[in-house]
Amino acid sequence: MTGLLLAIVLFLLVLATAQIVRIYELATKASKRDEYVVTNKDNNNQGRLMLVFGIGLLSSFVWMVNAWSPIFLPKPSSLHGVEIDMLWDISMGLIVVVFFIVQPILFFFAYKYRGKEGQKATYYEHNNKLEFIWTIVPAIVLAVLIVYGMTTWSNVWNPDNDEEPIVIELYAQQFKWIARYSGDDNTLGNANVRLIKGVNIIGVDTLDATSSDDIITSELHLPVGRPIKFMFRSQDVIHSAYMPHFRAQMNCVPGAQTSFQFTPTITTEEIRMDPDVIKKVERINKIRLEAGKEFYEYDYLLLCNKVCGSAHYNMQMPLIVETEAEYAQWLSEQKTVKESI
Amino acid sequence: MAKEINEEAISHDDQEHHVENFWTKYVFSMDHKMIGKQFLVTGMVMGVLGVFMSMLFRLQLAWPNEKFVILESILGKWAPEGQMDPNIYLALVTIHGTIMVFFVLTAGLSGTFSNLLIPLQIGARDMASGFLNMLSYWFFAASSVVMVVSLFVETGPASGGWTVYPPLSALPQAMPGSGAGMTLWLVSMTLFIAGSLLGSLNYIVTIINLRTKGMSMDRLPLTIWAFFVTAILGVLSFPVLLSAALLLMFDRLLGTSFYLSDIMVAGELLHNEGGSPVLYEHLFWFLGHPEVYIILLPALGITSEVIATNSRKPIFGYRAMIGSILAIAFLSFIVWGHHMFITGMNPFLGSVFTFTTLLIAIPSAVKAFNYITTLWKGNIQFTPAMLFSIGLVSTFVAGGLTGIILGDSALDINVHDTYFVVAHFHIVMGLSAIFGMFAGVYHWFPKMYRRMMNKTMGYLHFWLTFISAYGVFFPMHFTGLAGLPRRYYSNAEFPMFDEIQDINVIITIFAIFGGLAQLIFLFNFFYSMWRGPVAPKNPWRSNTLEWTTPVEHIHGNWKGEIPTVYRWPYDYSKPGHDDDFVPQSTPRFKNEPGH
Numbered sequence: 035m036t037g038l039l040l041a042i043v044l045f046l047l048v049l050a051t052a053q054i055v056r057i058y059e060l061a062t063k064a065s066k067r068d069e070y071v072v073t074n075k076d077n078n079n080q081g082r083l084m085l086v087f088g089i090g091l092l093s094s095f096v097w098m099v100n101a102w103s104p105i106f107l108p109k110p111s112s113l114h115g116v117e118i119d120m121l122w123d124i125s126m127g128l129i130v131v132v133f134f135i136v137q138p139i140l141f142f143f144a145y146k147y148r149g150k151e152g153q154k155a156t157y158y159e160h161n162n163k164l165e166f167i168w169t170i171v172p173a174i175v176l177a178v179l180i181v182y183g184m185t186t187w188s189n190v191w192n193p194d195n196d197e198e199p200i201v202i203e204l205y206a207q208q209f210k211w212i213a214r215y216s217g218d219d220n221t222l223g224n225a226n227v228r229l230i231k232g233v234n235i236i237g238v239d240t241l242d243a244t245s246s247d248d249i250i251t252s253e254l255h256l257p258v259g260r261p262i263k264f265m266f267r268s269q270d271v272i273h274s275a276y277m278p279h280f281r282a283q284m285n286c287v288p289g290a291q292t293s294f295q296f297t298p299t300i301t302t303e304e305i306r307m308d309p310d311v312i313k314k315v316e317r318i319n320k321i322r323l324e325a326g327k328e329f330y331e332y333d334y335l336l337l338c339n340k341v342c343g344s345a346h347y348n349m350q351m352p353l354i355v356e357t358e359a360e361y362a363q364w365l366s367e368q369k370t371v372k373e374s375i
Numbered sequence: 376m377a378k379e380i381n382e383e384a385i386s387h388d389d390q391e392h393h394v395e396n397f398w399t400k401y402v403f404s405m406d407h408k409m410i411g412k413q414f415l416v417t418g419m420v421m422g423v424l425g426v427f428m429s430m431l432f433r434l435q436l437a438w439p440n441e442k443f444v445i446l447e448s449i450l451g452k453w454a455p456e457g458q459m460d461p462n463i464y465l466a467l468v469t470i471h472g473t474i475m476v477f478f479v480l481t482a483g484l485s486g487t488f489s490n491l492l493i494p495l496q497i498g499a500r501d502m503a504s505g506f507l508n509m510l511s512y513w514f515f516a517a518s519s520v521v522m523v524v525s526l527f528v529e530t531g532p533a534s535g536g537w538t539v540y541p542p543l544s545a546l547p548q549a550m551p552g553s554g555a556g557m558t559l560w561l562v563s564m565t566l567f568i569a570g571s572l573l574g575s576l577n578y579i580v581t582i583i584n585l586r587t588k589g590m591s592m593d594r595l596p597l598t599i600w601a602f603f604v605t606a607i608l609g610v611l612s613f614p615v616l617l618s619a620a621l622l623l624m625f626d627r628l629l630g631t632s633f634y635l636s637d638i639m640v641a642g643e644l645l646h647n648e649g650g651s652p653v654l655y656e657h658l659f660w661f662l663g664h665p666e667v668y669i670i671l672l673p674a675l676g677i678t679s680e681v682i683a684t685n686s687r688k689p690i691f692g693y694r695a696m697i698g699s700i701l702a703i704a705f706l707s708f709i710v711w712g713h714h715m716f717i718t719g720m721n722p723f724l725g726s727v728f729t730f731t732t733l734l735i736a737i738p739s740a741v742k743a744f745n746y747i748t749t750l751w752k753g754n755i756q757f758t759p760a761m762l763f764s765i766g767l768v769s770t771f772v773a774g775g776l777t778g779i780i781l782g783d784s785a786l787d788i789n790v791h792d793t794y795f796v797v798a799h800f801h802i803v804m805g806l807s808a809i810f811g812m813f814a815g816v817y818h819w820f821p822k823m824y825r826r827m828m829n830k831t832m833g834y835l836h837f838w839l840t841f842i843s844a845y846g847v848f849f850p851m852h853f854t855g856l857a858g859l860p861r862r863y864y865s866n867a868e869f870p871m872f873d874e875i876q877d878i879n880v881i882i883t884i885f886a887i888f889g890g891l892a893q894l895i896f897l898f899n900f901f902y903s904m905w906r907g908p909v910a911p912k913n914p915w916r917s918n919t920l921e922w923t924t925p926v927e928h929i930h931g932n933w934k935g936e937i938p939t940v941y942r943w944p945y946d947y948s949k950p951g952h953d954d955d956f957v958p959q960s961t962p963r964f965k966n967e968p969g970h
Contacts, residue, residue, distance in 0.1 A: 055902065069908060070827035072756045076834075080757035083838065084765065091769075091845060102853040105874050107789075118785055125786060129776040136743065136772050143750040144765050148757065149687070154955055155948040156752035159689040159969070164748070165741065169695075172740040176733050179779065183733070184726045186785040191722040208549065208640070227639040237639075266719075270640040271543040272652055274717065274792065278858035281789040285718045287652055288542055289636025292719030318873045330870040337869075339792045339860040341536045342543060343550045344461040347863040 074151050081148030088141025092134065107278050108311050111300040111334065111355065114190045115281035121186045125179060191295075199261035199295055204254075204336070205236045206266070206273035206286040208343050211336055211351035212236055213254050217247030217370060227269055227288075234375050236269070246372040249365065254336060254353045257361035261297045274340035277353065279305075285340060298355045305355075306332050403513075405505030408928055410512050411491030412823055415816070417512075417519055418483020423897070424523070425474035430890045432467045435459045437876075437883035439865035453531065461864040465534040466552050468862055470526065472537030473560070477567055478522065480670040480808045482515050485609075488673055488815050489578050489602040491823060495921035496596050498587025498938060500931040503580040507573045514570025518563045525559035533560035536862060538659055541634040541652050545626045548641040558627065561620050568617045575606035575613075582606075587920070589940035593697075593970060594959070596919050596944040597690060600697050601676025604704045605669050611708070612665040619658035626650070653718055660711035667804050668707045672700060674811020675742060675771075678764040680944075681814050682746055684917045685761035686753030687955045689945035692745045699738035706735045716784040717791050725784040732782035736775065743772050754948070754955070758915065759833025760818035766841050767810040773845075774803025777852070792862075795855025801848045813840075813896070820903065821910030825926050828907060832899040836892060843889025850878050916956045918944045923960055943970045 110119050147155075203214040203222050214236065216222045223245020229237035238245050256262055266275055268286035275294075276283045284294040305311055315332050322330055338349035356364070404410055431450075434443060442457035453463035490508065494501050502508045525532045534552025535544040539560065547554040582603045586595075595603075622633040626647075634655045635647035683690040690696060712720060712728035746768045755761065777799040780786050790796060813836075820828045854875045859866060866872040866879075913922035920940070924932050938960035946957035946969065 051898075055906075059906070070758075070830050070914060072758055072830070076830070077755065077757050080762065080834065081755070087838075087841065094845075095849070098850065098853060102850070102878065105853065105857045105878075107856065107858050118789065121783070122780070122786055125780050125783065129779055133773065133776055136747070137769060140747055140750070140765065140768055140772070143747060143753075144755065147686070147750055147753045147755050149754045153754045155687040155754040157689065157948050157950055158691065158748075158752065159945065160692045160694070165692050165695050165745075168744045169737060169741055172737050176736055176779075179783065180730055180733050183729050183783040183785055187722065187726055187729065187783075190785055190788070227637045228644060230639055230644070270638055271546070271549050272540055276792075276858075276860065278789060283717050283788050283791055287719055288638050289649075289651060290653070290719060314874070318870055321873050321876075322870065327870075330873075332871075335869070335871065337858075337860060340540075341465065341862040344465070344864075346465075347461065347865055348868040350869070 072149070074149075077148040077150070081145045084141050084148075085145035088138055088145075091137060091141075095133075104310070104314065104317075108305065108308060108314070110279070110281050111298055111305060112280040112282065113297040113299055114193060115296070117186050117189060118281045121182060124182070128175070128179075193261065193295060193297070195261045195297070197261065199263035200257070201263050201265060202254075202256075203265045203267060204275050204286065205269065206275065206338065206342075206349075207269035208271065209338070209345035209349040210252075211254075211275075211338075211349070213251045213351075214238070215249040215251065215365065215368075216244075217249055219244055219247055222265060223248050223371070225267070230269075236267075238371055238375065240371065240375055246370065248371045249368045250371065250374065251368055252351070254351055255361055255364050256298050256353070256355045257358045258298055258301045258355050260358070261295060263295045264293060266292045266294070271342050272340050273338050273342050273349070276337045276339035277334070278337070279334045283339060301355045301357060302332075302334060303356070305334070403509060405501075405509045406928075406930060407490045407494050407502045407505070407508060408823070408932075410508050411487050411489075413512050414482055414486035414490060414515065415823070417516060418479050418487060419897075419900075421474050421478040421519055421522075422483060423893075425471050425479060426890050426893060428467045428471040428474075430887055431459075432464055432471070433883040433886040435464055435864065437880045439867050459864075462531060462534060462551050464864040465536075465550070465862065466531045466556070469534050469536055469539070469552070470522070470532050473533070474522070475805065476537060476666065476670065477564070478519060480805070480812070481571065481666070482567070484808060484812045484815075485602065485605055485669065485673045486512070486515065486574060487812075488598070488677060488819070489574065489606070491819060492598055492921060493578055493581050493602060494585070495822070495924060495932060496599050496919050496944075497582060497585060497590055498920050498940065499581060499585035500933075500937070502577050503585060504577055507577050511570045511574035511577065514566050514573065518566035518570065521559055521563035521566060525556045525563065528555045528559065530554035530556055532556040538656075538663070539623075540659075541623055541626065541655050542638055542640070545623060545635060546638070546640050546645075547627075548643060558624075561624050561627075564620050565617065568613045568620075571609055571613050575609040578602055578606040579610065587937045587940055590959075593694075594940055594943045596676075597679035597693070597696055597700075598673075598676040600700055601672045601679070604700050605672045608665045608669050608672075608704055608707065612662040612669075615658055616662035619655055619662070622658075623655065653715075653720065656715055656718055657711070660714045661708075663714065664711040665704075665707045667800075668703055670808045671804055671811075672703070674767060674808040674814075675700075677811045677815040677818070678746070678767050680919070681758075681760045681764040681818050682749050682768075683945050683947060684818075684915050684956075685756040685758055685764075686749050687756065687947045688749055688753045689947055689949075690745070691748040691751075692741070693943065693945060695741055696745055699741045702738040703735060706731060706738075710735065710782075713782050713784070713787070716787045729782060729784045733779060735782075736779055739771075739775050743768060743775070756915075758817065759828070759830060759837055760814040760915075762834070762837040762841075763810045763814035763817065766837065766844075767807045767814065770802050770806040770810060770844070773849075774799055774801075774807065778803060789858075790855055792860055793855040794851040794859050794861055797861050798848050798851035798855060801851075802844075806844050806848065813837075816900070818915065819921075820900075821914050821926075822921055822924075824904045824907075825910055825928070826903050826905075826907035827910050827914060828903040829899050832895050836895045836899065839892035839895070840889060843885045843892060846885030847882050847889060850882055854878055913958075916954070918946060918956050918958050920959055923958060 201216040205212040221244040223242040224239040266286040268288045273286040334353040336351040444457045446454040447457045453460045530551040625631040632647040632650040634652045635650045638645045710732045713732045940959045941962045948955045
């Protein structure tokens with residue numbers, strides 16, 4: 035029945051279009067104008083539309099920044115994150131300035147130099163000086179950005195830590211995360227997928243002496259102010275460990291080990307007291323209340339950010355940053371490999 | 376050499392008179408004009424499919440928990456009761472990307488206009504090899520058919536994202552889409568690459584050897600320069616993708632371990648050892664990044680031509696434009712690593728790729744400024760093609776600027792694979808290229824179909840497309856900065872993303888609106904093909920050689936001799952001439968300045 039109705043509607047639509055086309059054709063024939071020739075009126079109209087669009091584009095940009103910047107990630111909760119955000123702000127500021135110079139010029143020129151009948155354009159084929167300027171100026175600006183970017187990148191990878199970082203393994207599999215703490219010796223025991231058996235779910239080599247104090251958990255707790263060195267492994271496909279609040283991300287590659295290091299600076303308790311975060315949580319809870327969903331409390335998260343299969347969109351792990359004492363307390367409550375396997 | 380071949384073509388044309396039947400004229404044609412049209416129509420069919428898919432998955436993203444009856448009637452078992460399955464969501468995203476990048480913006484854009492314009496604009500009777508040219512199209516057609524067929528296999532089409540990274544794409548156990556659908560994807564791409572290589576070789580040989588008398592390299596229209604460099608990029612980079620695809624095929628079918636090592640999937644321990652998925656990523660992006668410019672350069676070439684013609688001014692800085700095309704092409708080969716900053720690649724390499732990547736901004740900036748200066752003091756004729764070209768400059772600038780952020784390894788860490796990236800590449804490469812393609816269709820439609828497209832519908836099409844294009848992709852920057860990863864079937868599992876749902880709805884509304892606006896174009900296209908007013912010989916009063924050919928298509932392009940070229944193609948509004956255009960075939964008067 036719906037099929038029949040749909041067919042009738044489609045048929046009527048086609049019929050209506052055909053009629054409109056016929057009327058249009060007759061009308062153009064009557065006026066004897068060439069429909070494709072661009073007239074003065076067209077140029078005026080389109081030129082003005084260009085100007086209007088340009089203004090609209092820039093104002094909607096301003097509007098979006100105003101309305102939507104509160105949804106951005108809150109301030110970084112890691113040492114290197116502050117540096118990255120600084121570089122971000124400078125780069126972003128720069129490109130916004132260029133955007134606000136180039137786009138208006140483009141749309142203004144389109145409007146200003148709209149064609150008029152009988153008018154001739156200026157023959158102007160090149161100007162070496164001008165071209166030199168707009169090659170060399172971007173080159174200088176980019177040289178600065180490149181040097182600044184490379185320095186930041188190098189600092190991210192070579193942080194000057196006074197203390198030995200805590201080594202933690204993040205193990206990815208479809209579709210969950212598992213953490214392995216290196217224990218008192220701060221050394222992870224060997225592991226390989228070939229050793230996965232029964233309760234040994236991530237293939238820890240129990241014959242390796244350094245593995246006996248390792249601790250396997252399904253939650254990620256980090257002590258504030260201590261450098262953490264993450265070692266990543268994957269069991270099946272490529273995953274990506276994304277910790278946006280810390281400006282940290284690294285792929286987990288099967289058959290290889292990757293790493294990333296950062297120092298968390300703000301505990302979960304503290305970030306919940308941040309004014310921006312409080313406002314954010316209020317807004318989110320208002321939305322959730324209307325939708326009848328449970329109350330939300332702000333939390334750091336570890337997300338998977340490399341497509342890994344059907345439940346990729348829900349591959350997450352709670353991440354808690356706490357004081358050194360709380361961390362030690364929590365860790366002591368967990369079972370070591372020796373106890374559990 | 377060049378002369379000989381062209382002479383041969385003339386005599387060949389004179390001596391035997393071909394009687395073309397339906398099959399040799401419309402199907403197995405060896406005429407470059409017909410092959411160009413075949414590429415265009417096939418590309419459009421694939422484009423409709425690709426855009427339609429994006430509308431489906433946008434529905435899911437805006438209203439993740441709603442049931443849409445229509446989805447079940449389209450997707451069948453993949454959307455029980457109208458609720459889209461996560462697997463088909465990933466499949467739609469993957470095939471949308473594959474179709475748009477390869478089938479529409481590579482074959483549909485470069486295939487169409489390289490074929491149509493290279494012989495016509497350089498003054499040649501046809502491509503160097505008509506037969507290879509025909510093969511190139513038929514490989515492409517076959518690959519399109521295989522890709523479409525893959526949509527109908529039991530386990531669904533390829534679903535690992537358009538980059539199809541192994542092991543996800545290598546292991547049928549990892550997701551349904553990595554079954555037969557993925558094999559067909561690889562078969563399709565293999566055919567596609569073969570077709571693309573045949574085409575590119577032909578373009579290069581034709582441009583080098585078959586230019587008419589007087590058509591020196593520094594008198595070539597910028598379209599031809601763009602197609603020439605694009606073809607070189609294709610010849611050098613597509614074979615690398617072919618090897619990546621073949622090795623992946625071996626891993627899938629023959630049990631080799633090029634990309635696989637130490638894997639346990641779905642409870643099953645695999646025997647593979649010693650391979651690395653990162654190897655695949657290197658091979659893929661060695662093509663993948665030049666591919667961006669394979670898509671973009673033809674669009675920029677078309678824009679150069681359209682902006683100069685319709686500003687009634689020479690393109691500003693012709694030599695700088697050629698230089699920047701060459702610089703972009705060269706750099707595009709040494710920047711692929713910026714797609715891999717966080718793959719575990721050595722951080723030192725990250726620095727190197729940051730350096731080379733940001734350099735691309737320099738020639739790109741030169742191009743943008745030169746376009747804008749071409750408009751300055753022009754006498755702009757707003758044809759629909761001109762509107763799309765100006766739109767291209769706008770999106771090229773808007774999207775190019777965020778490239779400065781993403782190319783910086785330190786900044787990439789936190790926005791890698793988020794919607795910020797989706798926004799960036801759709802604007803700079805998707806929109807710019809599709810705008811260039813539309814500009815090309817509106818501009819050269821009279822040359823292809825001997826009739827004119829409707830101007831008013833063209834205007835309407837442009838404005839609706841332009842507004843919805845920015846409406847879709849601009850807000851994505853913001854959801855990306857909220858940390859939203861791409862390729863998420865739903866973000867309802869994360870309360871922290873609850874407040875961006877409104878933005879997702881806005882994006883979807885613009886997407887549907889923009890998708891529907893393309894119906895105006897399709898109608899205009901097919902209507903004008905049969906009912907549009909008959910085109911005059913040179914409707915845009917343009918300088919290039921294609922407008923000296925007769926309106927009726929003839930084998931060999933010109934009756935009698937091929938015109939000789941006496942000047943560059945951009946003598947618009949040149950002092951000393953009465954008209955505001957001087958075709959390339961106009962002899963120079965005594966002591967006339969310029970090239």
